[in-house]
Amino acid sequence: MKICRTKSALREVVKEFRAQGDTVGLVPTMGYLHQGHMTLVSTAQSQTDRVIATIFVNPTQFGDEADLDAYPRDEARDFALLEAQGVDVVFAPSVDEMYHPNRQTSVETEQLANMLMGALRPDHYKGVCTVVSKLFNIAQADKAFFGEKDYQQLLVIKTMVRDLDIPIDIVGVPTVREVDGLAMSSRNVRLSPEDRKAALILNKALAYGDYEASDGRTAEDLEAELHSFISREPRAKIETIDVRDATSLEVPQGQIDRAVVILLAVRFGDVLLIDQRVCDPS
Numbered sequence: 295m296k297i298c299r300t301k302s303a304l305r306e307v308v309k310e311f312r313a314q315g316d317t318v319g320l321v322p323t324m325g326y327l328h329q330g331h332m333t334l335v336s337t338a339q340s341q342t343d344r345v346i347a348t349i350f351v352n353p354t355q356f357g358d359e360a361d362l363d364a365y366p367r368d369e370a371r372d373f374a375l376l377e378a379q380g381v382d383v384v385f386a387p388s389v390d391e392m393y394h395p396n397r398q399t400s401v402e403t404e405q406l407a408n409m410l411m412g413a414l415r416p417d418h419y420k421g422v423c424t425v426v427s428k429l430f431n432i433a434q435a436d437k438a439f440f441g442e443k444d445y446q447q448l449l450v451i452k453t454m455v456r457d458l459d460i461p462i463d464i465v466g467v468p469t470v471r472e473v474d475g476l477a478m479s480s481r482n483v484r485l486s487p488e489d490r491k492a493a494l495i496l497n498k499a500l501a502y503g504d505y506e507a508s509d510g511r512t513a514e515d516l517e518a519e520l521h522s523f524i525s526r527e528p529r530a531k532i533e534t535i536d537v538r539d540a541t542s543l544e545v546p547q548g549q550i551d552r553a554v555v556i557l558l559a560v561r562f563g564d565v566l567l568i569d570q571r572v573c574d575p576s
């Protein structure tokens with residue numbers, strides 16, 4: 295496995311792959327890898343000849359300095375996992391390598407970036423779109439792979455690619471869960487044992503919501519029911535519960551009769567967890 299620290303080193307490797315006629319898949323991550331990331335990698339390996347994983351904790355998508363500082367990192371372990379899985383290249387640049395000191399350009403999907411998680415984390419999706427478009431430009435991959443767990447992020451990136459005519463296919467990968475149902479996340483290691491147990495309420499709420507969605511509810515009713523369901527867990531501090539159209543993220547009008555997505559953002563201690571589920575009662 296090649297480790298590239300600079301953009302020019304990565305461009306050179308990609309040029310060699312292209313010369314051999316190989317297709318290239320890109321898996322962007324912020325490291326501290328778990329089985330969710332490894333599933334993105336194996337999906338990429340099944341669809342492209344060469345796979346590049348990137349590890350970069352992107353400061354421009356963190357509004358909260360403390361969240362950035364607390365973000366877990368273990369590069370040696372990440373490299374070992376990627377190598378064992380047969381990844382061709384890992385791109386792990388420094389912040390100075392990624393960003394010009396006088397950078398002036400950013401990318402934003404104006405509407406999608408500022409609703410839901412974007413309203414909760416101002417400028418978050420602007421930071422995501424900017425770094426992801428830079429990664430796309432550097433790696434020139436055929437396909438890029440993202441988790442459905444970060445549902446709004448996936449839609450934001452698909453929209454950016456559509457609006458800016460970026461020549462890449464975006465592939466969404468279903469959420470990988472622990473055996474007890476908790477969605478895998480790098481932030482899970484920061485949960486206390488009590489909060490780790492309490493966080494199981496999220497997946498239970500999604501199953502409950504899926505069942506209730508098919509029973510002639512409005513989105514507003516379902517949000518209220520999910521609110522009382524999750525509130526039964528005293529350690530859960532609800533940030534947002536939203537039931538939205540699964541493709542536009544608009545508020546659905548009237549009884550739910552088409553695919554909606556339930557989006558949860560709930561804090562346990564100081565850790566904000568997100569989870570989602572698409573429900574299609576039609």
Ligand SMILES: Nc1ncnc2c1ncn2[C@@H]1O[C@H](COP(=O)(O)OP(=O)(O)OP(=O)(O)O)[C@@H](O)[C@H]1O
Nearest residue numbers: 323324325330440441443444469470478479480481
């Ligand atoms: N449980 C999961 N199943 C499938 N894909 C996932 C899962 N968790 C993260 N991903 C995807 O992995 C990619 C990199 O995500 P990231 O490195 O931020 O990991 P993370 O576990 O989501 O971290 P955190 O939620 O703590 O920020 C994203 O496309 C994300 O959607």
Ligand SMILES: CC(C)(CO)[C@@H](O)C(=O)[O-]
Nearest residue numbers: 322323324352422425444
């Ligand atoms: C896509 C991403 C790697 C951009 O920094 C990040 O938002 C993530 O890990 O989901």
Ligand code: BAL
Nearest residue numbers: 324355356418444447
């Ligand atoms: N997986 C989303 C990246 C973030 O929380 O910043």
